[in-house]
Amino acid sequence: MTDKTVLVVDDEPAIHRFLTPVLELEGYQVQRADTGQQALDAMRDAPADIVVLDLGLPDMDGKAVLTELRRTRATPVVILSARDREAEKIEALDLGANDFVNKPFSVGELLARLRAALRHRPSEPEAPVITTGDLEIDLARHRVLKAGRDVRLARKEFDLLALLVRNAGTVLTHRQLLTAIWGDQHEADTQYLRVYVGQIRQKLRDDGEVRLIVTEPGVGYRFRDLG
């Protein structure tokens, strides 16, 4: 249960119709906006704690709403977008959206994304040791323990894993990962990611049915939120 306010921006009444009761049930206070302008007005007058933003709005592009919002606020934003619109999603994520949910989506999926996005507020101080499931990552000492056993990772492998774990539950785009680990000039070298993620998965024996590192096809990677 939470006492957060969520602003749902979607022009389709049917979406509000099923989201509102469920979000309220989860303890959110729900604000509704049908257009981009209404969304921006709402964020100015009574800023919500988190925003669910549909990218296809009648009056303005969802990405424009995001850009406008990011001028003044770092409020977490979860994008609703069609599965086949990777480019649009990536653009929105690079513009500062925190995560996305493919339409059509199940309510549980959206709620999980909202929780993850709310947990990783940028202002939060970082713990020196992150534990998730049977994985323990010591950021200061660059050590990784999987089920108590030492896993030897190369420097870049460790950096990549740490970045993903730090943002567990939310997606990181290829570009965000590449610029953070390899620098700006490598922002298009997605083959690095394929190779390194493959190596990390191998070393962590992350090849079960439920993967720790989830591939978001065409978009990026997400570390499974183990709560």
Next chain:
Amino acid sequence: MVETSPRVAPPAAGSAHPSVVDLTLATRAEWLRPGPFVGYVEALLSVSVGLILADTARRWFDLTDVALILLLSVLFPAIRSGIWPAILGAVVAFLGYNFFFITPLYTLTVSQPREFLALVAFLIVAIITAALAGQSRERARVAMARERTIERLYAFTRRLSYSANRSEVAEAVAGEVRGLTARRCALLLGEGDRLALAALAPRGTELDDTALSAAEWAFGCKEVAGAGSPFFGDCAWTFLPLTIGRRPVGALGVEIGDAGQLLDGDEQVLLHALAEQAASAIDRASLAKEADTARAEAETERVRNTLLASISHDFRTPLASILGASTSLIDFGERLRPEQRVDLLSSIREEGERLDGMVRNLLSMTRLEAGALDIRRDWVDIGEIADRLADQARRRGMAGRLTLSVPSGLPLVKADASLIEQALSNVVANAARHGGPKVKITLNAEEDGGWLRLAVEDDGPGISPDILPRVFDKFVRGARHTGDGGDGSGLGLAITQGIVALHGGTATAESPIENGHGTRITLSLPIEEPS
């Protein structure tokens, strides 16, 4: 000269090209040709007149030296008929000069060495004058012939540029080459790696195997092949390669014939020029064809993409609602209040109906296009259909936004009820979609002559003038007013029109209808008398 030119092939059967030699470039040696017989007669006449004039001048004006008058008489045939008649004139003038004007008169003997010298000088001057005049005449003739050649080539290219496709260009090239060279002509074009016969002039000309091999050689090796060349020299044809840059596009052949009248230098120059023009014309036609194909493919692709995009888009929103509502019920059903559960369940039903409508529209469109839409006509009461529409609107949360104005006692129409409902429902959905959230929609039904008019009016922003004429076309969409879920497939009104047309009726659109906004879509159905 035409008749005696040895370079002209004997006229081929079925061809009439009188201007054959005019075009062929004059050779440098042409001025040395004997020329027609009439030229010699003219030369003799001219010199005779000169002698008479000279004699008259001597008698009446006491002119002692008549050499200039005689030279003048030699100049005429030189200019008119060329060098040989002029030389004949010069010799005759020389003899006449000696006979009539040099003492002793009326003999060919010369008494004074002074006069002998004058005679010899006259002969030399006359011959040189004749030669010079003859040559310059020939040069002028050649220059004119060249000019004509260039004009012909220009006309050739221009005619080729009118031909739109490869086969037309090929026919034109063969015909023109035939006309310009008076030889049988064959044009073969490369289709991929192979060479295919594209045109023959005159039609029905036959190519033997040797000729075809020579053509293949010309095409493959990009070299002249056949008669007069080192390759397939025993062939009755000569083939020139047609190339664009280093790329072969075909081969152009002319028949040399059994007489072995090979191409001379000028004819070769001409043929090469023709081949070059032909190659570029054919290349242009091929490119145009490729561009057409590409355009057609792009258009098909665009239509397919639009259809796919709109279908996936249209289907996604109701699917999102169904999935969202059903997962809410599954995960939170017990915690939801009963009225919330009912609302979610009814939203699932409504969105299911919406999907069903879309599928029906898509199927109708496909069948309309294939001409396979089943129509089952029966007597239909428009009032019933209007009530069903109102019911539908209520379920879609549009209660109070759709007003019916359907007088009782309207005649029945013979129609397919479900199709008419679909047609009207598409129009109403369209008004709701583009009219904005507060739109008021009215359905008016009235009898007008032999027609039943069903008019759907809304007070939305209207249809922009650039879309209005195409509003019943497939994939034409108006401005979005409800966003993501709302912008339609661009099929609805197209289907409406198709259905109405199937019933022998018409669909029209007017916008704006009031104060710069609003739209009226009128479906007119013919009223038949019940038999």
